[in-house]
Amino acid sequence: MQQNSILLLFLILAALATITFLYIYLSSKNVELVKQGMENPLKKRFWFLLILFVVLSIFASVTIPKSPYYLFADETPAKVVHVSAMQFAFIMSENAIDPKRPSGQAIEVPANGLVEFRVTSLDVNHGFAIYNPEERLITQTQAMPGYVNRLRYKFSEPGTYKIFCLEYCGMAHQGMRASFIVK
Amino acid sequence: MESIKSKKITAVWIITILTLFVVSIVLGILMRLNQGGVIEQTPVAFYVNMTTHGLTMIGIWFVAGMMAVNFLLQRYVKTSHTVNILALVFTVVGVLMLWTSTFIGKFHAGWTFLYPLPFKIMWAKWATPVFYLALVVLVVGWLIWCLSLIAQILKKYSISQTFAWQHFKKNPKVETPPFILISMITLVGITTCLIAAVVLVALTAAEYFSKGAFVNDALLMKNLTYFFGHTIANEMLYLGLAVIYELFSEISGRPKWKTTWYVAIAWNFTLVFILTAFFHHLYMDFVQPEGLQIVGQLASYFASLPAAGVTVFSIFIAVYRTKINWSLPNLLFFIGTAGWVIGGLGAVIDATISNNVVLHNTLWVPAHFHTYNAMGNVLFSLGFFYWFATLDTEKIYSGKGTKLILSLLLIGGIGFLLAFYIAGADSIPRRYSNYPPELAAGIPLATMGAAFATIYLIGILIFFFNISKGCLKILSSPSS
Numbered sequence: 001m002q003q004n005s006i007l008l009l010f011l012i013l014a015a016l017a018t019i020t021f022l023y024i025y026l027s028s029k030n031v032e033l034v035k036q037g038m039e040n041p042l043k044k045r046f047w048f049l050l051i052l053f054v055v056l057s058i059f060a061s062v063t064i065p066k067s068p069y070y071l072f073a074d075e076t077p078a079k080v081v082h083v084s085a086m087q088f089a090f091i092m093s094e095n096a097i098d099p100k101r102p103s104g105q106a107i108e109v110p111a112n113g114l115v116e117f118r119v120t121s122l123d124v125n126h127g128f129a130i131y132n133p134e135e136r137l138i139t140q141t142q143a144m145p146g147y148v149n150r151l152r153y154k155f156s157e158p159g160t161y162k163i164f165c166l167e168y169c170g171m172a173h174q175g176m177r178a179s180f181i182v183k
Numbered sequence: 184m185e186s187i188k189s190k191k192i193t194a195v196w197i198i199t200i201l202t203l204f205v206v207s208i209v210l211g212i213l214m215r216l217n218q219g220g221v222i223e224q225t226p227v228a229f230y231v232n233m234t235t236h237g238l239t240m241i242g243i244w245f246v247a248g249m250m251a252v253n254f255l256l257q258r259y260v261k262t263s264h265t266v267n268i269l270a271l272v273f274t275v276v277g278v279l280m281l282w283t284s285t286f287i288g289k290f291h292a293g294w295t296f297l298y299p300l301p302f303k304i305m306w307a308k309w310a311t312p313v314f315y316l317a318l319v320v321l322v323v324g325w326l327i328w329c330l331s332l333i334a335q336i337l338k339k340y341s342i343s344q345t346f347a348w349q350h351f352k353k354n355p356k357v358e359t360p361p362f363i364l365i366s367m368i369t370l371v372g373i374t375t376c377l378i379a380a381v382v383l384v385a386l387t388a389a390e391y392f393s394k395g396a397f398v399n400d401a402l403l404m405k406n407l408t409y410f411f412g413h414t415i416a417n418e419m420l421y422l423g424l425a426v427i428y429e430l431f432s433e434i435s436g437r438p439k440w441k442t443t444w445y446v447a448i449a450w451n452f453t454l455v456f457i458l459t460a461f462f463h464h465l466y467m468d469f470v471q472p473e474g475l476q477i478v479g480q481l482a483s484y485f486a487s488l489p490a491a492g493v494t495v496f497s498i499f500i501a502v503y504r505t506k507i508n509w510s511l512p513n514l515l516f517f518i519g520t521a522g523w524v525i526g527g528l529g530a531v532i533d534a535t536i537s538n539n540v541v542l543h544n545t546l547w548v549p550a551h552f553h554t555y556n557a558m559g560n561v562l563f564s565l566g567f568f569y570w571f572a573t574l575d576t577e578k579i580y581s582g583k584g585t586k587l588i589l590s591l592l593l594i595g596g597i598g599f600l601l602a603f604y605i606a607g608a609d610s611i612p613r614r615y616s617n618y619p620p621e622l623a624a625g626i627p628l629a630t631m632g633a634a635f636a637t638i639y640l641i642g643i644l645i646f647f648f649n650i651s652k653g654c655l656k657i658l659s660s661p662s663s
Contacts, residue, residue, distance in 0.1 A: 002541055006532055007608035013528045021521040024499050028507045041500045045445070049492035056484045059535070064480060066537035067466075069473055087303065124300045125401065127467070127544055129612070135621045137541050137610035142467045145299065145401045149469040162621060166544040166612050168293045171226050171305050174615040 001136055068139065072152040078113030081180075085119065085126035085143035087170055090163055090178035107180035111158045117151040119143045126176065127166030133159035142167055155182040187662055189257060190574075192267050194654040196250040197568050199275065200243045201647045204561075207243070208640045210236040212633050215602075217616060219630030227305075229616035230291035237294030238281055241416055242321060244556065246274050247564040248422025249328060252366050254571070255429050256332060259363055260339045266331040273324020280317035284310040293614065295412060298387065298404035312391070315384055322384070326377045329370050336367055347447035361442050365425040368454045369418050375458060376414035383407040405465060413461035420523065420555060421453070423563030424494055427516050430570060434516075436508045437501055446497075449489030456486035463534045467543050476536060483534030487527055495524060511585045512566040518589070519562030522596075526555025529604070544614070546625070547607025550600060557639065558596045565646060572653030588646050595639030602632035 038044065084091045084102050091097055091104035099122055109115045119128045121143040128151065129140035141151040155161065158181075165176035210232045216222045217229050224232075249270070256262050284290040288310025292300045301311050336345055340359065345367040349355040383404065390399050432439050462479030465471045498520055507513070529551030533542050542548070611618065611625035618625040 002538070003608040003610065006538055006542070006547075007604065010529055010532055010604065014525045017521060017524050017528065020499075021517070021524075024502050025517065027504045028502045028509070037505055038500050038503045041496075045492060045496050045500075048496060049488060052491060053485075053488060056487070056531075060481060060484055063535045063537045064477060067476065068536070068540050069469060069476065124303055125297050125405070129544075131610065131621070135610065135624075137545065139540055140467055140543060141469055144405070144468060144470070147402060147468070147470045149467075151469065164612060164619075164622075167297070168230075168295070168300075168614040170300065170303065171230060171291065173230075174226065174617055174619070177619070 003136065068141075068151070072114050072154070075114050075152075077116035077152065079109050079115045081107055081109065081115060081117050083117050083119040083128060083143065084122050085128060085165065085176075086122040087124065088165070088172040088176040090128070090165075090176070092178060092180065109155065109180060109182055111155055111182050114152060114154055117141070117153075119149045119151060120147060121145045124169050125167045126169050127164070129164050129166040131162045131164060132157065133161065135162075140166060158182050186257075186264075187660065188264055189254060189262075189267070190571075190657050191660075191662075192264070192271065193250060193254045193571060194657045196246065196271060197571065197654055198651065199271070200247050200250075200564075201568070201643070203239055203243045203278065205640070205643065205647065207236050207239045208636065208643065210239075212636050212640065215629045215633035215636060217629075218618060219626055219628075219633055220617075221630055221633065224616070226616040227289055227291060230293070230614075231285050231289055233614065234291045234293050235282060235285045239278060240556070241294065241412075241419070242274065242278060242281075244560055244564065245325070245415055245419040245422075246270070247567075248419045248426070248560070249325070251426045251564065251567045251571075252369075252422050253328075253332060255362060255426065256335070256366060258429075259360060260335045262335050263331050266328055270324050270328040273320055273327075277317050277321035277324065280313055280320060284314040284317060288313060290314045295408055297408060298399055298401060301387070302390070315387060318380065318384055322377050322380045326374065326381075329374045329377065333367070333370050333374070336363060336370075346451060347442050348451075350442055350444050350447035353444075359442050359447075361440050361446060362425055362429040364442055364447065364450055365421065365428055368450045369421040369425060372414060372421070372454055372457050373418045376411050376418065379407050379414075380411040383411060402465075402468065402470060405468065406461075406471075409461040409464040410458075413464055414457060416552070416556075417457055417460070420560045420563075421457070423519070423560045426563060426567050427498075427520070428494075430567065431498065431513055431516050432501060434508070434510065434513045434570060435501065437505065440497060440501075446493055449493035453486065453489045456482045456489075460486055460534070463539070466536050466539045480534055480536055484531060487531060490527065491524065495520060511588070512570040514585070514589060515562045515566035515569065518593070519559050519566065522558030522562060523555045523560070526551050526553075526559055529554055541610070542607060544612060545607045546603045546611050546613050549613055550603030550607050553603060554600050558592075558600065562592070568650055569646075572650035572657075574653075575657070576653065584645055584649060588642050588649070591638055591642030591645070595635050595637070595642055598635030599632050599639055602628045602635065 082093050082097050084097045091102045092107045093104045119141050126143040127140060128143050130138055132138050139153050141149040160179055160181055163178040165173055214229060214232050217224045253262055253267055289306040290310035344357055344359050345363060347359040347364045349357060386399050390397050428440055459478055459482040462475045463483050466476055532538055533547055533551055606625050606628040609624050611622055
């Protein structure tokens with residue numbers, strides 16, 4: 001899963017940073033009088049900055065195209081699901097939802113087909129986060145009043161997927177949830 | 184030089200900040216205990232604590248940086264004692280009003296008070312206007328403080344000198360001290376985001392008094408909220424860095440740092456990156472223009488270049504194979520810098536849009552910002568507090584319990600943060616008073632977080648006790 005790689009990457013980087021700080025600290029405790037300080041600090045600083053810049057640029061150019069805005073942008077969705085979030089429930093329907101008389105239905109979407117969620121809110125800001133049957137967060141968008149966010153995703157595994165609200169929306173935020181089936 | 188009256192007000196600031204800090208840590212521990220099922224609070228009580236905890240923490244560590252910069256700035260320019268007192272009064276009154284709206288009025292819209300949530304009354308009706316009035320008091324007090332310090336700097340240095348632009352050329356005639364450069368860059372950033380807060384409150388008030396005739400745009404309000412909230416939380420770190428630039432070499436018995444062309448360029452770039460990085464809070468709002476999303480990722484990435492390449496590297500150069508008089512304050516600065524870097528790594532990972540889609544509003548977010556606050560910025564300020572409290576004593580920096588305090592802060596801090604990171608990677612949402620059965624993995628991690636945060640709190644209490652003697656001595660000394 002993506003999250004495991006993220007945690008591993010972070011722990012490795014954090015360990016490297018800790019070792020560097022520790023090494024620098026210990027070097028100050030054990031100083032020989034003959035050779036002191038860092039040699040050519042400006043040159044070293046330049047190389048450090050250049051390497052950091054190149055690494056960050058590579059990271060940016062690899063990751064930006066994978067942003068959710070560009071995923072499946074040229075494809076036609078096999079299914080469109082309208083979502084209206086409100087304190088403290090999600091209303092989902094295959095048809096457009098009337099904000100004055102919102103009503104929803106049970107949702108079933110095809111496995112491996114492109115699904116587009118058109119997400120809005122009827123009151124405050126909410127989150128629309130999809131969790132797979134293993135309770136892992138796989139994708140999300142925000143539900144904002146006055147705007148419709150289009151979230152596209154292809155579900156490979158059939159099963160029951162849950163939706164949790166991930167934007168704090170008031171006293172029952174932690175209980176705001178829904179589910180749908182991928183078949 | 185620092186006068187007796189400026190020392191006295193700084194001592195009052197320190198005692199106020201540490202008292203509010205202890206209360207806010209307790210609120211945080213109560214939240215984690217509730218999530219862990221060890222205690223049982225109503226969701227409203229939890230969200231009241233959450234709102235109070237977030238806003239108080241941002242407020243106190245912001246003023247901690249400001250008052251330290253104010254104190255040290257007197258080495259270069261004259262600062263206004265009246266404005267310093269005014270800022271203290273506005274801060275205390277603002278915090279008390281805030282606590283009235285949350286603890287008594289039960290206002291619980293979170294520190295983000297994301298529009299239009301404060302309008303959906305789930306608390307005493309008067310609590311919303313009192314909350315906004317509290318914000319007005321704080322923002323006005325801080326804005327006056329910032330502008331006053333900027334004005335005092337500009338009395339001695341020209342605008343281009345404060346930004347160290349003369350250092351872009353070879354052999355500049357005038358040297359801008361690093362402390363002036365960083366203070367100015369940071370104060371300008373703070374003023375900008377405080378103005379955003381003024382606009383935000385004004386637009387909210389316009390809707391509140393229009394009785395439905397005027398409705399705000401939720402996307403604009405969210406951009407303004409994070410321009411204010413993210414930027415002020417980020418700038419307070421830079422206030423802490425200004426203190427390090429001024430004091431690290433001094434405490435360590437090393438020559439004072441100088442402004443060079445690359446230091447000048449780095450800090451000018453920092454201002455640009457800080458003011459544009461907040462867009463990363465809106466990655467999951469797909470209606471936000473895509474260009475701004477990309478700016479958000481690039482600014483968040485490249486903000487690390489001047490920080491790591493100049494500030495962190497300068498500390499490495501100052502310490503590497505060099506005899507350092509290690510003591511509690513410079514150890515706090517050094518460890519704080521490591522915490523700042525590690526928190527920054529967690530932040531850069533989260534600021535990557537394709538990662539943010541699975542990390543946004545999970546516990547990964549409090550994980551990284553608690554890293555560079557609790558283990559970074561707070562340590563910068565504690566270093567200053569300790570240095571200040573022992574300023575007049577013979578036994579400078581030979582404080583008892585250095586090892587004990589550092590061990591408690593490190594063990595407590597690392598354990599408390601790991602519980603956040605692991606839960607974040609396990610998709611546990613932030614801002615949940617209780618976890619549903621599907622997210623039960625968050626429950627033991629919350630208890631673990633509370634236990635380690637208590638160890639951190641003990642370290643803070645010992646530290647507070649140790650420096651309170653010095654602060655009280657300054658307060659009881661004769662005024663002239």
